[in-house]
Amino acid sequence: MLQVAYIREHKEDVIARLAKRNIDASQMIDDVLALDEDRRALQTQLDNTLAESNSLSKEIGNLFKSGKAAEANVLKEKTSQLKEDSKGLSEALNEKADALNELLYKIPNVPNTIVPSGNTDEDNEEVYREGDIPKLHSDALPHWELAKKYDIIDFELGNKITGAGFPVYKGKGARLQRALIAYFLDKNTEAGYTEVQLPHLVNEASGFGTGQLPDKEGQMYHVTGDNLYLIPTAEVPATNLFRNDLLSESDLPKAITGYTPCFRREAGSYGAHVRGLNRLHQFDKVEILRIEHPNRSYDALTEMVEHVKGILKELKLPYRILRLCGGDLGFTSALTYDFEVFSTAQDRWLEISSVSNFENFQANRLKLRFKNSDGKTELCHTLNGSSLALPRVLAGILENYQTEDGIQIPEVLIPYTGFEKI
Template sequence: MLQISYIRENKEKVIEALNKRGFKELGKIDELIALDEQKRSLQSESDNLAAQANAAAREIGELMRQGKRDEAEVVKQSSVNFKEQIKSFAEQLNKLEEDFQDLLVTIPNLPHDSVPAGLTAEDNEVVLQYGDEPDLQQEALPHWELAVKYGIIDFETGTKISGAGFPLYKGKGAKLQRALINFFLDEADKAGYYEIQPPIVINEASGFGTGQLPDKEGQMYYIGEDNLYLIPTAEVPVTNIYRDTIVQEESFPIKHCAYTPCFRREAGSYGAHVRGLNRLHQFDKVELVQIVHPARSYDTLEEMSSYVQTLLQKLGLKYRVLRLCGGDMGFTSALTYDMEVWSAAQKRWLEVSSVSNFETYQSNRLKVRFKGENGKMQLAHTLNGSALALPRIVAAILENFQTDKGVAIPDVLRPYTRFDFID
């Protein structure tokens, strides 16, 4: 979440940045500042009253030591209401703080200066495009038909077992999944990421820490009896490792990777754009998380973007990189790059990764701090990125590498699959 000191001192800049996002509730900024002023004023009154109470207590003690009981009693009677007044101030402050926090968490992160203005995906900026169009036969099939043809993904049985959006991978389809996971983890290890295997359920504090709660509770699977949530991404449990932690500056950058299944309730409506593997309720993903010094976070973002691109290049997939506009970014992000692969049979781009810098938005919620210059406590910057999400990568491989012999496996995956074709 944003820091009130920054909002208070940069009100017009904050409003301008939120306008870039298309944020409509700008009146909340004035409400926040007003609540903050009330809190500070009331806290000052409470502190003054506490100081008077302490001074009275010292005076009573001194008078009693001098044997001046009558005078001590007079002072005691004059300060008899201090305790109740201080309690009343505390109750008012708690209520103000609750109202303040409830309002503050509804304000999204401020977009970086380089974020283009805009409200929809059409306003995103294409940063670069890489790779050639696959040369496919005229009768090339979409991946959902290839999956049935080769018996590698069973959508109907997955629906019978769980519901729509929960595919059942079989045979070479399951082995391709496992090959991609291991390839992505091995590549992350080579790039200096420390592997984590986190829980796949989280509590409310973890969801709040990375910004999924209260913004996205309707998009997460909730386990009511235990008050837990299935994770939407490994970003949540991995980043929460450092909740309420003071990290050492010399430990930067902290680099973690993790493979987990991911769960999303909002799998979408009907149509080709959500058909097959295009949008699912459950999918596998390897996630990258970094916690870094604020001075290095945007260099780190570019490095993470470049790293994800190397994976796509090694897989031989045509892709493009988008810088998301203000209105298309996630609630917690300051700057996001999306990577999209070209789906040759569907003739459309499929998002396979988002790489984001959250600056201090998450770390302020999580209280991830470090001692900077002169021992002053500072908030770290957090970043994360998909490297990579499997469903649309699988879809692109099936479609882009289909031949009259079957689907050719990209060279880098063959040591993992131990077969060259899906046929």
């Protein structure tokens, strides 16, 4: 969430930049500032009341010690009024503070100045393109047909044991999936990311920390018996690793990578867009995450983008990079680059990675801070990205690497798969 102090000092700029998301935030911002003013006024009143009551208590203690019980009892009566006052004040204060927080939770991050304005994915700005789109033979198939033909992914079996959106990978399909995970993790650790294995269920506090709660509750699977949530992305447990941390400047940057399955309830649309691997309730993803000094976070974003580019280049998949427009930008992000692989057989682009700088938006809610060189406490910047999301990479490989007599395995993956062709 945004910092109130920042809103106070940059009110017009905040409103102007939020307009890129096609929202008029002026009313919300005014409300925030009004609530904050009320909150501070109540805080001052409460503090004064408590201060008075504290000093009376001290006096009472001293009177009792010197045997002046009668005088002490007189003072005691005085404190009861103060007690009632402070009770009322603190209730009023909590109410204001809750209202303020609730409102702040609803305001998305302020987009970076280079974010293009716009409404839909049509308005995203293509900033880079690389790789040749292969010319496939005339009866080339989409990946869901290939999956059936070579018996490597079984969607029906998944329906039987769980439901739609939970595929079963089989034989060389399962092995290819495992190869990709290992390959991605190796690339990430080579680039300096520390590998972690994370829990796949998180508690409520973690859901709040990264902003899935309270608003996007319906997007996660909820284990009601224990009040835990299945993670929608490794971002949730990985970022919460640092919740409530106060780092020293020399601890920065932190760079971690982890593989997890991801669970998402969202229903999605229909037809080809959700066909096969395009949209699933459970899928695998390798994530990269950084905690950075505010001065360095945009350099870090560039490094992350370059890193993902390197992987796609090695896999020899045709891809493009989009700078997301305000309307398409995630709630917590200040700047996001999406990577899309071209699926030749489907004749469309498939999103396979999303790399974002959240600046201090997540860190504020997480209370993730560091001591700067002046000894002052400052919020860190957080960034994360997929490196990479498995299903669509798999779809892209199956479709783009198909030949009349089987599916070729990209060269860099052969050491991981142990076979060259499906």
